[in-house]
Amino acid sequence: MFYEKHIFVCENQRAPGERVSCGNQGSIELLKLLKQKAAKAGIEYKFRVQKSGCLDRCELGPIQVSYPEGKWFQMKSEADVETILEYYLKTNQPDKYKHLVVADDTVS
Numbered sequence: 001m002f003y004e005k006h007i008f009v010c011e012n013q014r015a016p017g018e019r020v021s022c023g024n025q026g027s028i029e030l031l032k033l034l035k036q037k038a039a040k041a042g043i044e045y046k047f048r049v050q051k052s053g054c055l056d057r058c059e060l061g062p063i064q065v066s067y068p069e070g071k072w073f074q075m076k077s078e079a080d081v082e083t084i085l086e087y088y089l090k091t092n093q094p095d096k097y098k099h100l101v102v103a104d105d106t107v108s
Contacts, residue, residue, distance in 0.1 A: 001068065004045040005089060008052035009034065009064040009075070020058050026076070027062035034081045043089055060102055072102040 009031040013023030028051075035049050057063045057072065064073050066088070073084060080100055087096035094101075 005047040007049045007066045010055045011051040012054040022061035025062050073100045
């Protein structure tokens with residue numbers, strides 16, 4: 001496996017009056033923050049955080065998905081970025097980030 005964890009953060013932006021979109025809910029800024037903090041976090045395995053287009057769970061967003069687990073997260077604030085960074089990427093403590101996980105059967 002090339003990356004141990006690979007996170008895709010939706011940055012899709014729609015025009016006013018269209019369906020809600022992650023990019024219009026702050027995901028662009030949150031992605032930038034997550035990338036900056038992750039680069040300085042001293043994570044000792046190969047990972048990547050990158051933008052994606054629409055992940056089609058717009059009403060739950062800003063939304064991101066991480067592979068290889070296929071784990072979905074809501075990320076709405078800088079505090080959420082810190083939680084994902086510390087407890088998902090660095091130390092993998094699911095009990096500390098479970099409030100950000102979006103269940104597979106949750107629909108938008």
